[in-house]
Structure formats: structure tokens, C-alpha cells
Amino acid sequence: MGVSQEKSIARTIALSIAVVVTVIVLLAAVILSYTAYSFIDSQTDAEVLMRTEALASAVNGSDGDDVTVIKNQLKIAPAYVRVTLIEHDGAVVYDNFANASTLKNHADRPEVKHAMVTGQGSSARRSDTLSEESIYRAVLLDNGMVLRVGIAQSNIWGVFFTILPFLVAVLVGASIVSVIAGRMVARGFVHKLDAIDLDHPNTAQVPKELRPLLGRIEDQQIRLSEKDADRRRFTSNASHELKTPLTVISGYAELIAGGLALPEDVPQFARLIHAEAVHMREIVDDLLALSHLEDSSVMAIDFSESVSLARIANETAQRVKVEAERRNVTLVVDISDEAVLTEDVVITGNARLISELVLNLIENAVRYNVDGGRVVVRAHTNDDQHACLVVSDTGVGIPCALREKVFERFYRVDTSSSRDTGGTGLGLAIVKHIAQLHGAEIRVEDNVPQGTVFEVRFPR
Structure with missing residues (x-):
């Protein structure tokens, strides 16, 4: 029984610790992912702005009508930066990530539309992979064309999936630690319980959380002790009360049965036997009445x-x-x-x-x-x-x-x-x-x- 209880307590504590640790790790992962994503997003946005301004300045300072010259100026962008040159009607003239002739008209792109109207525009679009998004910024060049610069970055899910292996490793480690810690805590707890003297529970050095329970145990022991003492006293008193009339009845009956009673005394002895028998019946009736009253819950x-x-x-x-x-x-x-x-x-x-x-x-x-x-x-x-x-x-x-x-x-x-x-x-x-x-x-x-x-x- 003791071993089963200890295992149950250990399992419960280990499960509780594992649940708490899992929740904490998941919350930490969400917070970390959001923080990392916010930082990456701000850095990417700043770099897109910087790259757009640098490339636009280089193009505007050159021969703005010669497309070949413009393309050469745009090739200075790093390989991870997407650069697109768009005519005022939305036709793509140049794109360093794809063949311009195969690309659709970009006049409906938000950043392009804003640039043509206000001189600049920006937007962010999620890719089909659901793990990346691209930040675009477009500016209207002096020659009427639109220069668009874009950089792809991991979105919030991409950041989360990046740290997922680390998260799984932490959860596995936390599960192992929780099982070990749970068993250790449970053993210590059970050891303290085993050390409690249930005959004097209030004198035990136990955690304060157990005091109410031990108080109820002590109160129950006191009540049981009082009931036991009352039962013994009742048994003794009942035996004494019944013994007296039984002694009288037995004594007079023995005299009559043995022929030792005088004939003229027999009626008196019979009256005494009857009186004592009536007294015994009264005692029994009262005892039954008391028993029924004490067990009134089962009485109608x-x-x-x-x-x-x-x-x-x-x-x-x-x-x-x-x-x-x-x-x-x-x-x-x-x-x-x-x-x-x-x-x-x-x-x-x-x-x-x-x-x-x-x-x-x-x-x-x-x-x-x-x-x-x-x-x-x-x-x-x-x-x-x-x-x-x-x-x-x-x-x-x-x-x-x-x-x-x-x-x-x-x-x-x-x-x-x-x-x-x-x-x-x-x-x-x-x-x-x-x-x-x-x-x-x-x-x-x-x-x-x-x-x-x-x-x-x-x-x-």
C-alpha cells in the first residue's frame, strides 16, 4: 500500500512539474519568436530603405535614359536583395531574380501604385511557403520609371520553426528532469508523512498545509476515544444494572426450585421475581429506545x-x-x-x-x-x-x-x-x-x- 501511494504521488508531482515546465517553455518560445521576428522585421525594413535610397541615388546620378547603364548600376545590389525596374505602365524591364520578359505587369502591386502617385510606396507579402515574407519598397526615379527593392525574411512561423528543434530538446530534458524531481519530492513528502505520529498529530513537525488535515484527524481520534470510553462505561453500567435484578431473580428462583422456600414465602418470592423481571424489561425497553434515537437516520x-x-x-x-x-x-x-x-x-x-x-x-x-x-x-x-x-x-x-x-x-x-x-x-x-x-x-x-x-x- 505504501509503495503504491508513493508511486502515485511521484507520478502526480512529476506530471505537474512537466505540465508547468512545458507551459513555461512554450510561452518562452512564443515570446522569443515574437521578439526575434520584431527585431528581424525592423532590421530588414531599415535595410530595404537603405538599399532603395542607395540604388535610386546611383540610377538618378547616371544617364537615366540608357536602360543598359541603369541595369549595370543595379547589379551592385547583394544577391539576397531583389531589384526590379518597372516602366510607368507597369511593364517589368529588369529583375535580378527572374527573366523580366516572363513576369506579369506590376502596375497593380501596392508599392508600385503608391510610388507612381506619391513618389514612394512599401508593402509586405507572405510567400506561399508560409514561413517567409518579403518586404518591398518602391521609389519613382527621375526618368519616370519605378525602382523596387525587396528582401525576403522569415515570418513569425519561420522564426518559430527555426527554434523548434531547440524547443523539443528543452521539453525532452524538462520531462526527464520533472520525473526525477517528482520522485525525489514525492519520496521526501512521503517520508515526512511516515514520520507523523498519528496518536499526537499536532506535535509533529509538518508543513502548515497539513495542519488542518491533522487537526481533523486529532478531533476524530478524540471523538472516537470519547465514544469508546462512553461505550465501555455504558457496557459496564448496563451489566451492573442488569446483574442486580438477575441476581434477585436467580436467587429466589433457586430457593423455590430447590424446595428451600417455605410455602407461605413462595407468593412473596414470586412477586419479587415479577418486579425484578418488570424492571429488567423497562431497562431493555429504554436501551432499545436509546439505540433507536441514536440511529434516528435510519428510522422513519x-x-x-x-x-x-x-x-x-x-x-x-x-x-x-x-x-x-x-x-x-x-x-x-x-x-x-x-x-x-x-x-x-x-x-x-x-x-x-x-x-x-x-x-x-x-x-x-x-x-x-x-x-x-x-x-x-x-x-x-x-x-x-x-x-x-x-x-x-x-x-x-x-x-x-x-x-x-x-x-x-x-x-x-x-x-x-x-x-x-x-x-x-x-x-x-x-x-x-x-x-x-x-x-x-x-x-x-x-x-x-x-x-x-x-x-x-x-x-x-
């Missing part, structure tokens, strides 16, 4: 229902009323039937889950209250226009340091009385998950002068 939960907090609070309180009376706790719902109709607090969510949330909060408030205590349930809209559900009790209260821990699975503030109060220790964990699914915030505060206030604030 409708969060678009209009849910009346006031109505759910009234209905849920009726379900807990008998348990509250049994524990001598006064349960008050601070919402009248008229208020449900006129001042109802409605949120968007899932009615079943909200009902479960309210039920767990009220049951906890009743279960962990004092004899003769009081529980008040209220739904309202606060000053910030948040829909709020408030459950307050007059129980023993929750210390500030433990207000976040009470939402952990199986956590109880008072473990000594947990068996007497009942419950599975999962109620507030379920409340927290339901609140999170609805984007709600849970606050835990003191209830003056005694007890605790749970407030769930739903989004606007």
Missing part, C-alpha cells in the same frame, strides 16, 4: 407534525398522577383547559417523541422528590419567542458540578436510594437525545428554595 420519524406542548403536558400529567399520589407528591400542570385553546404553545416536531420527553421529565421529578413534595409543569413562550417546557420539583436538587452528568446513561445523583425510587437511570439520557433531534436546548437550574428546574427550549 416524522418531524413535521404540529405538536401542542400544553396538551401533551396535560395528557402526560394524567398518566403520572397515580404514581405521584402513591409517593405523596402534588403534581400541578400550570395550564388550564382554556389556555390550551387560547394561548397554546405549538412546535414543529414528532408528537410521540415529545410525549416521551415530557413523560420522563415528570416521572423523574416525581420519583426523586421528597414526601409531601410538589411538581409543577408549565409550557410557555419566553421573551425571546422560544417555546419552552418547564418541569420544576422540590426534591433534593442537583449540585452544579453534576448537572451535565445526569444526562449520562445509568447515572444517578443518589445511588443509595436508586433501588427504592425505581427507574432505569436512562430517562434523562432519552430526554437529551429527543431534545437534540428537535434542535432544543436543556437547562438545569435550582428551584428556590429547594429542588430542581428542567427547562427545554425549542427553536423559534
